[in-house]
Amino acid sequence: MTRNIIVLDTTLRDGEQVPGAKMNVYQKLEFAQQLKRLHVDIIEAGFPASSAGDFHSVQQIARTVGDSVSITALARAVKADIDAVYESIKLAQDPFIHIVLGTSNVHVEKKFNRSKDAVLQMGVDAVKYAKTLLPQVQYSTEDASRSDFEYLWRTIEAVVKAGATIINIPDTVGYAVPEEFGELIRKINERLKNLNDKVVLSVHCHNDLGLATANTLSAIKNGADKIECTINGLGERAGNTSLEEVIMALKVRENFYQCSTRVETKELIRTARLLTYLTGLDVQVNKAITGDNAFAHSSGIHQDGLLKDRNVYEIMDPRDVGAESMELVLTARSGRHAFRHAVEKLGFETGDSEQFEALFQKFLALADLKKEVYDHDLFYLVNGEREQAASSAVLYELAAFHVVTGSVQPSATIELKRGEQSLKGSATGDGPVDAVYSAIKQLTGIHADLKHYKINSISRGQEAIGRVSIGLEANGKHYVGRAMDTDIVKASALAFLNGINAALLDREPQ
Numbered sequence: 001m002t003r004n005i006i007v008l009d010t011t012l013r014d015g016e017q018v019p020g021a022k023m024n025v026y027q028k029l030e031f032a033q034q035l036k037r038l039h040v041d042i043i044e045a046g047f048p049a050s051s052a053g054d055f056h057s058v059q060q061i062a063r064t065v066g067d068s069v070s071i072t073a074l075a076r077a078v079k080a081d082i083d084a085v086y087e088s089i090k091l092a093q094d095p096f097i098h099i100v101l102g103t104s105n106v107h108v109e110k111k112f113n114r115s116k117d118a119v120l121q122m123g124v125d126a127v128k129y130a131k132t133l134l135p136q137v138q139y140s141t142e143d144a145s146r147s148d149f150e151y152l153w154r155t156i157e158a159v160v161k162a163g164a165t166i167i168n169i170p171d172t173v174g175y176a177v178p179e180e181f182g183e184l185i186r187k188i189n190e191r192l193k194n195l196n197d198k199v200v201l202s203v204h205c206h207n208d209l210g211l212a213t214a215n216t217l218s219a220i221k222n223g224a225d226k227i228e229c230t231i232n233g234l235g236e237r238a239g240n241t242s243l244e245e246v247i248m249a250l251k252v253r254e255n256f257y258q259c260s261t262r263v264e265t266k267e268l269i270r271t272a273r274l275l276t277y278l279t280g281l282d283v284q285v286n287k288a289i290t291g292d293n294a295f296a297h298s299s300g301i302h303q304d305g306l307l308k309d310r311n312v313y314e315i316m317d318p319r320d321v322g323a324e325s326m327e328l329v330l331t332a333r334s335g336r337h338a339f340r341h342a343v344e345k346l347g348f349e350t351g352d353s354e355q356f357e358a359l360f361q362k363f364l365a366l367a368d369l370k371k372e373v374y375d376h377d378l379f380y381l382v383n384g385e386r387e388q389a390a391s392s393a394v395l396y397e398l399a400a401f402h403v404v405t406g407s408v409q410p411s412a413t414i415e416l417k418r419g420e421q422s423l424k425g426s427a428t429g430d431g432p433v434d435a436v437y438s439a440i441k442q443l444t445g446i447h448a449d450l451k452h453y454k455i456n457s458i459s460r461g462q463e464a465i466g467r468v469s470i471g472l473e474a475n476g477k478h479y480v481g482r483a484m485d486t487d488i489v490k491a492s493a494l495a496f497l498n499g500i501n502a503a504l505l506d507r508e509p510q
Helices: 025-038 052-065 079-089 105-112 116-131 149-162 178-195 212-221 243-252 265-279 300-308 336-345 353-370 375-383 432-444 488-505
Strands: 006-009 042-044 070-076 096-102 137-142 166-171 200-205 226-229 397-404 411-418 421-428 448-458 463-472 478-485
Touching (some): 006 200, 006 243, 025 042, 025 052, 025 265, 052 079, 070 079, 079 096, 079 116, 096 105, 096 116, 096 166, 137 149, 149 178, 166 178, 166 226, 178 212, 200 212, 212 226, 212 243, 226 243, 243 265, 336 353, 336 375, 353 375, 411 432, 421 432, 432 448, 432 488, 448 488, 463 488, 478 488
Parallel strands (some): 006 042, 006 226, 070 096, 096 137, 137 166, 166 200
Antiparallel strands (some): 397 411, 411 421, 448 463, 463 478
8 A cells, every 4th residue: 555645845935935036926826726736735835924925925825725735834933923824824724834943053053042952942832832823733843964863853752742743854955865864764753653653754855965856755765754845846055855856756666665646747847837937947958857858859779769669768658747748859869760750750751771861861961060950851851852752741831031029019920831832921919929920820720829938049149949839729739849040039930830830740540
């Protein structure tokens, strides 16, 4: 029987402490609604004593999503902070107060300048007061991983006897290593179960040494029942434990951990992208689970294996986290198998071995020049060599474009070619890219909803690479388009057009 792990998301509290990640109340409410769809068990909504604005945000989150998600907020071990938490979360269906107080020597001696006994008593008094307000109280022993174990345990024992229902063990500065942290949790778990087996043991890890996910998983293996995480690992300094990494590790390796969560994994990508949109903070492209390249493959050896059986190089289905299916990115390292697959997907015959080899060599020459080769590049490469066969579909080509931008009704004039046909049209939009996309949709007659848009500079800023994801109402499917150009508007237009072309090529087998 698998053990259920309680998941607390602290993106709206610890994650928001990152410079530049500040969100307004409306953005926080939107993100909290997405966390509700993600099915996290608890949302730590903020630090209400820090400002009137944060108090209001926590209060609105409790009112909006507190009917189905447990809500908490952070308080220092002082009465005013505890009162602020209570007043902001009391309308939630299942609220609890979260108190934090340091236990390491450096915190006790340098931060508080008090004796250990005095600091311990502060914690006990805070818990006793919080218990008069709400039945559920979490106590975090800040900097636990650098604390003297016997003093740490003495603190835990005292606050549990005072009424704490959740004990949280933070690796506040990311100092712990998995073996050491796992052993710490094992020892505390054994003692805690003997003291009061109804108390929940929780962990909160930071990523200063890149070990937050590993430390959290080690803690789970050694008895932790609750974890504190953030989306994309957002948080102080190097960040917090990445929620999506731990959740998918537990899912993919369930036989090893014998644990599961309530999290709806198909909402992970949507949640990560919403956070990026709201904060403007991107994640690294090779970030596990939520990075743009997390399910992209460019190595010829990998592409060959994936085309034979996706299990060769993929340990999880991208669709399980809400991503599109695996993406094969053609580069000079792509092999013949991947190239043949891409050409046939466009609807072309690859010809006999001699013709195919000649075509492949031209592809390699192009890939050396362009770094990445996209569908429209292949279309022109193959179509220039022979007449189109096997497919009646003709792709759209961007022949010319002109945009006018500014504060008064940005517009775009577009010319597309489709075979011998030339199409021209104009449209307005909220900006030059939006106007371009509106014009393309008018000319193609394809209603495509833009689901994801990203533009990045590459080659020391000389070129831009655009990546979009579009959804079609006609079939409910999503398609990805990528393109590269020195002009960011053109790169954006080509990426969108490639998405539409991908949709045209996605025909059901006859």
